Amino acid sequence: QTLFLAMVDQGVSPDVVTYNSLIHGFCSSTQWEEAMKYFKEMVDGGILPNVVTYNSLLSGLCKVGRMEDAQTLFLAMVHQGVTPDVVTYTSLIHGFCNSTQWEEAMRYFKEMVDGGILPNVITYTTLIQGQCSVANWREATRLFTEMMDRQISPDVVTFNILIGTLCREGRVEDAQRFLEMIIQRGEEPDIFTYNTLMDGYCMVGQMDEAKKVLESMVGKGYKPDVVSYNTLINGYCRSKMTNEAMRLFEKMPGNGLTPDIVTYSALLTGLCRAGRFMAAQEILSDMLGLCKNKC
RNA sequence: AUGUUAGUUUUUCGCG
Secondary structure (H helix, E strand, O other), rough: OHHHHHHHOOOOOOOOHHHHHHHHHHHHHHHHHHHHHHHHHHOOOOOOOHHHHHHHHHHHHHOOOOOHHHHHHHHHHHOOOOOOOHHHHHHHHHHHHOOHHHHHHHHHHHHHHHOOOOOOHHHHHHHHHHHHHOOHHHHHHHHHHHHOOOOOOHHHHHHHHHHHHHHHHHOOOHHHHHHHHHOOOOOOHHHHHHHHHHHHHHHOOOOOHHHHHHHHHHOOOOOOOHHHHHHHHHHHHHHHOHHHHHHHHOOEEEEEEHHHHHHHHHHHHHHHHOOOHHHHHHHHHHHHHHHHHOO
């Protein structure tokens, strides 16, 4: 905002992209009034909002589940002669999926296809995730096949969602097969892929396999992050292997990682459950000590 | 010419 004002002060006139950037910023931090203020200001200034402007506002509404408002805005944009694009529809579909209004999501999907707008990998991935989040594996795989049939290549995000869903259902072996499919297709799994799969093995108590995933990611040159460690620490704690959890915790600083609130929370819970209150107390005072140093 | 928009992972506790 300050930069914006400075820019106006210097006599540089904002254009549609300037406004879009501001509006997007406010929308993604759910500062709705501010976003609308700039929207009005641009219209008053004679700058026509374009599809990006509307998409930013729309995705802001969709993210917080204000789907009635999103629909109203969608109609308004069409009314203003701005043609919705694949981003517009995908945002709406995402919003409806998140509020578990599957019928509406599919209605917009059809409308989009009928209107000659081609769904892309993000559209399909959004739909797949919508079905995965309500544990409708059949429909998820149907969509997965459909997208492949339409020559739309699933990407690593698509695979991560499928892997995460299988893991949550305890089907880690199947999840592992998807990881292999990514590699077979010549694509790169990312840190999300590995962390998700690791958590899958942790959830079924196969800590040896979880550890193998960590090792294979290191072997491929990926740096485990704080989430990787938290996942394994939590896994060891739940498998009552608190010594292993502690070992990992101690290795974090050496690997350039700072334990965060999640690390401490998992470890403290694990140690307390195991009745190791002395150890828990030590960890806690370490944490509080570090906290004081920073303040 | 260039810049702006949509999808994915980990912990505890509480509430619904």
